[in-house]
Amino acid sequence: MKYDLVVIGAGPAGMSAAIKAASHGATVAIVDENPAAGGKLLGQLYKEPKTGWWIGREVAKSLEEKVKRLGIDYFPENEVWAIFPQWKVLLNHGEELHTDYILLATGAAEKAIPVPGWTIPGVMSIGAAQVLNNFHRVNPGKRIAIIGIDALSLTVANELKLSGAQVIGIYLPPPDDFLDRISNPQQMIAYLSSLADAAPNHFLKFAGKVTQNEFIQKVSAAFYPYRGMKIWGIPLFLRKSILEIEGDKQAEQIKIAKISRDGLPEMESVKTIQVDCVCISGGLYPLSELASAAGCEFAYINELGGHIPLHSQEMETTQTGIFVAGNITGIEGAKIAMAQGELAGTVVSDRLGLLKSGTAIIKKAQARVEKARENALIKFQPDIEKGRELAVQFWDERT
Amino acid sequence: MEIADAVVIGGGVIGTSIAYRLAEDRNVILIEKGEVGSGTSGACDKAIFLQSKQPGFPVRLAKASKEIYENLQAELEEPIEFKKGGGMIVIEKEAHLDFMKEFVKKQYKAGIDVNLLDRKETLAIQPALSETIAGSTFSTEDAEVNPLLLSQAFAAAAKRRGASIQTYTEVTGIKTQDGKITGVQTNQGYIATELVINAAGPFASQIAEMAGVGLTIMPRRGVILISEKVEPMINGNILCSQYMASKHFTSKSEKNAPSYGIGLSLGQTESGNLLIGGSREFKGYDRKVEPHVLSAIAAHACRIAPALNKIKIIRSMVGFRPYTGDGLPIIDWAREVDGFVVAAGHEGDGIALAPITGKLVTGLVNNDSKSSDLLEPLKMDRLQVV
Amino acid sequence: MRIKKHPILGKLEEKEINITFNGREFAALEGESIAAALLANHIRILSYTEKRQEPRGIYCGIGHCYECRVTVDGERSVRACITTVKDGMRIESQGESPK
Numbered sequence: 001m002k003y004d005l006v007v008i009g010a011g012p013a014g015m016s017a018a019i020k021a022a023s024h025g026a027t028v029a030i031v032d033e034n035p036a037a038g039g040k041l042l043g044q045l046y047k048e049p050k051t052g053w054w055i056g057r058e059v060a061k062s063l064e065e066k067v068k069r070l071g072i073d074y075f076p077e078n079e080v081w082a083i084f085p086q087w088k089v090l091l092n093h094g095e096e097l098h099t100d101y102i103l104l105a106t107g108a109a110e111k112a113i114p115v116p117g118w119t120i121p122g123v124m125s126i127g128a129a130q131v132l133n134n135f136h137r138v139n140p141g142k143r144i145a146i147i148g149i150d151a152l153s154l155t156v157a158n159e160l161k162l163s164g165a166q167v168i169g170i171y172l173p174p175p176d177d178f179l180d181r182i183s184n185p186q187q188m189i190a191y192l193s194s195l196a197d198a199a200p201n202h203f204l205k206f207a208g209k210v211t212q213n214e215f216i217q218k219v220s221a222a223f224y225p226y227r228g229m230k231i232w233g234i235p236l237f238l239r240k241s242i243l244e245i246e247g248d249k250q251a252e253q254i255k256i257a258k259i260s261r262d263g264l265p266e267m268e269s270v271k272t273i274q275v276d277c278v279c280i281s282g283g284l285y286p287l288s289e290l291a292s293a294a295g296c297e298f299a300y301i302n303e304l305g306g307h308i309p310l311h312s313q314e315m316e317t318t319q320t321g322i323f324v325a326g327n328i329t330g331i332e333g334a335k336i337a338m339a340q341g342e343l344a345g346t347v348v349s350d351r352l353g354l355l356k357s358g359t360a361i362i363k364k365a366q367a368r369v370e371k372a373r374e375n376a377l378i379k380f381q382p383d384i385e386k387g388r389e390l391a392v393q394f395w396d397e398r399t
Numbered sequence: 400m401e402i403a404d405a406v407v408i409g410g411g412v413i414g415t416s417i418a419y420r421l422a423e424d425r426n427v428i429l430i431e432k433g434e435v436g437s438g439t440s441g442a443c444d445k446a447i448f449l450q451s452k453q454p455g456f457p458v459r460l461a462k463a464s465k466e467i468y469e470n471l472q473a474e475l476e477e478p479i480e481f482k483k484g485g486g487m488i489v490i491e492k493e494a495h496l497d498f499m500k501e502f503v504k505k506q507y508k509a510g511i512d513v514n515l516l517d518r519k520e521t522l523a524i525q526p527a528l529s530e531t532i533a534g535s536t537f538s539t540e541d542a543e544v545n546p547l548l549l550s551q552a553f554a555a556a557a558k559r560r561g562a563s564i565q566t567y568t569e570v571t572g573i574k575t576q577d578g579k580i581t582g583v584q585t586n587q588g589y590i591a592t593e594l595v596i597n598a599a600g601p602f603a604s605q606i607a608e609m610a611g612v613g614l615t616i617m618p619r620r621g622v623i624l625i626s627e628k629v630e631p632m633i634n635g636n637i638l639c640s641q642y643m644a645s646k647h648f649t650s651k652s653e654k655n656a657p658s659y660g661i662g663l664s665l666g667q668t669e670s671g672n673l674l675i676g677g678s679r680e681f682k683g684y685d686r687k688v689e690p691h692v693l694s695a696i697a698a699h700a701c702r703i704a705p706a707l708n709k710i711k712i713i714r715s716m717v718g719f720r721p722y723t724g725d726g727l728p729i730i731d732w733a734r735e736v737d738g739f740v741v742a743a744g745h746e747g748d749g750i751a752l753a754p755i756t757g758k759l760v761t762g763l764v765n766n767d768s769k770s771s772d773l774l775e776p777l778k779m780d781r782l783q784v785v
Numbered sequence: 786m787r788i789k790k791h792p793i794l795g796k797l798e799e800k801e802i803n804i805t806f807n808g809r810e811f812a813a814l815e816g817e818s819i820a821a822a823l824l825a826n827h828i829r830i831l832s833y834t835e836k837r838q839e840p841r842g843i844y845c846g847i848g849h850c851y852e853c854r855v856t857v858d859g860e861r862s863v864r865a866c867i868t869t870v871k872d873g874m875r876i877e878s879q880g881e882s883p884k
Contacts, residue, residue: 033867053793109849121829121840121841121842124844124846125845132821137788137794163791249830249840709860
């Protein structure tokens with residue numbers, strides 16, 4: 001089958017791009033291995049300061065309806081096993097999609113924190129817990145501990161509590177050379193207080209406010225109470241970490257220890273607590289295997305979450321005709337992903353000769369990405385701006 | 400600068416086998432541009448087939464090699480997963496029956512215990528095969544080995560004999576003086592030596608050229624699919640008669656032959672992964688495999704063994720088999736310069752012939768008359784373009 | 786484990802269907818993943834590792850980690866987290882459980 005544009009990934013970026021291009025008259029296909037359209041949207045659920053509840057699955061549903069209305073060919077439960085020049089997209093059920101333009105909107109996956117016992121059933125990534133809880137409507141557990149303190153884990157903790165599960169605490173990962181930033185109490189406090197002014201929801205804002213408290217700031221992490229601070233009823237432990245998860249057939253208990261001011265566990269303080277579920281939040285990284293398979297050039301930009309395909313301001317990679325949008329370009333929120341998708345969809349429409357004053361329309365779409373960034377209150381990566389600057393710099397240096 | 404009695408170029412099954420034998424009474428350095436066994440020897444199947452070889456000398460050579468295999472694991476004191484699981488050549492079409500009948504007769508005469516089986520007998524041994532096949536030939540003499548372990552084992556045993564295995568080292572030049580080899584230049588340094596063994600497989604021509612030796616060995620690309628681990632479902636190793644046809648004849652000799660030189664080779668590793676081959680194409684050193692080749696290999700395999708239909712492929716591997724044109728390797732002194740031995744061109748038989756190659760090269764270098772009988776048909780001159 | 790009533794998302798209204806897991810019958814909701822349906826029935830172990838027969842369950846939830854592989858109607862290595870349940874589906878855990 002021949003298409004003007006083949007989009008890989010039916011998340012916020014991919015669907016937005018497909019809708020944009022199809023509404024300009026392009027023939028578009030979307031592929032996703034998940035049976036449900038929406039990607040990371042599926043689990044999202046939080047209250048925004050101005051607009052009220054952001055229910056990801058409903059946002060996904062409305063995008064999917066647009067996709068269907070525009071006659072876009074949607075291939076759910078299909079994996080891309082190969083991309084060949086110039087360009088063929090091969091699906092595992094045998095379909096072969098031919099196209100001049102591909103958009104890779106493959107999103108992100110979660111980094112693991114390999115705490116001893118992390119493979120026991122009942123231990124799962126925070127994102128898996130979020131989708132189970134908010135999309136499938138099954139509590140991942142009744143007594144849940146969370147490892148890793150960040151915007152996502154705090155948000156999901158609140159969502160779990162909202163649906164009736166008990167979150168017994170949010171803890172630091174065990175101290176480790178590789179996890180310094182997220183296992184160090186002092187750095188965590190600095191990170192959390194940075195959320196105070198910019199948090200997208202009340203819960204995060206509150207977490208930020210607690211740590212912004214003058215007393216805690218002044219005396220630093222050393223005096224943050226071991227018993228933690230409750231944020232809307234959920235204990236946040238900035239000076240305790242989970243050393244191990246135990247259980248024969250499934251997670252049964254966690255071993256926790258106090259963390260000294262130098263960030264080391266105090267072994268005499270080790271205690272055991274019963275749980276039936278442990279969620280691990282290690283942050284996200286861009287899912288870019290397909291870009292690599294297609295021969296795109298990469299840069300490692302820590303601030304954006306990992307290896308990202310180099311791309312122009314028009315979202316095109318170093319491979320002519322292959323575009324990127326969403327988390328594959330760096331870890332940011334859904335609204336930015338949607339704006340990036342629309343930009344990519346616009347640029348492809350222009351290349352196809354479907355736009356009259358393309359340059360101006362592209363400029364506007366670029367401005368909307370910037371606007372979405374300005375309005376983005378949640379920051380998954382602490383130095384995202386620096387990361388974006390580096391990405392532009394790498395691109396410019398190359399061309 | 401280093402000094403060596405012999406420098407072996409290439410750390411695949413052939414090079415390591417040679418290094419091991421030569422190291423018995425020589426100071427040997429083996430040069431490998433990647434990791435031991437990471438080239439052709441790391442991208443092939445594991446079968447040691449006797450019955451697939453052309454009757455006559457090729458069978459004799461393969462048998463001699465197989466004999467060494469019988470005690471090789473004990474000799475090398477390393478695991479190589481050598482097993483005598485038997486081998487089968489599936490006859491897919493009635494049209495291939497006559498050809499295969501004739502083949503079996505000749506093989507039997509050549510001393511290989513091989514039998515022609517009908518459909519029922521075939522399915523009793525390999526229930527994974529299709530009900531529509533015409534029959535098969537089966538030999539209990541066919542065996543298998545883990546090629547990854549094999550080159551590692553040869554290398555480890557060579558080291559124990561004092562050989563130096565230098566990986567991630569590339570040959571950049573070969574020095575000669577007055578028609579004699581004097582040394583090998585690598586990107587890591589210079590080695591003075593009077594004896595060089597070219598075991599560079601598909602890159603043997605380029606190495607030969609560095610010494611001013613003319614040699615035509617072409618890379619013939621083969622692709623193998625690798626499945627997820629599954630319960631044991633294949634007994635021993637399987638080839639199809641189409642494989643035989645594409646191995647021994649050019650594709651022109653048969654109408655409607657599958658494209659890309661496809662013929663089935665199928666086996667299951669100890670850990671449960673299926674190795675599903677394969678194609679034979681001349682594509683230079685291009686590692687980028689077109690999707691159609693992969694699909695065609697899978698489709699051909701599924702037709703012969705429908706049980707493969709629901710099994711997931713986890714990756715594919717690409718290997719360049721060194722092709723001489725007549726299905727036999729070259730093991731011979733170069734004419735142009737003294738001290739340069741070529742031991743390359745085994746194409747798809749490198750695994751089967753690695754043990755004998757080590758011995759033959761040693762025999763050649765030591766001027767041992769016992770080897771001359773097997774070395775005669777492997778001389779370089781036979782391929783000279785007239 | 787099911788969140789029948791949610792303060793924001795409201796009531797669950799999906800139709801009930803039947804699946805089997807390792808020969809036992811369980812109820813599932815139309816449209817949900819195999820992993821979610823089994824978890825709702827308190828089943829966490831989906832596969833066992835090959836070498837040490839360690840239990841494994843849902844980890845990433847997006848089809849990336851392959852820890853939740855099950856056999857569905859005879860087809861091996863189906864990812865429970867991104868495969869939708871169907872009425873009458875026969876699901877089996879993959880790998881050998883420890884003796």
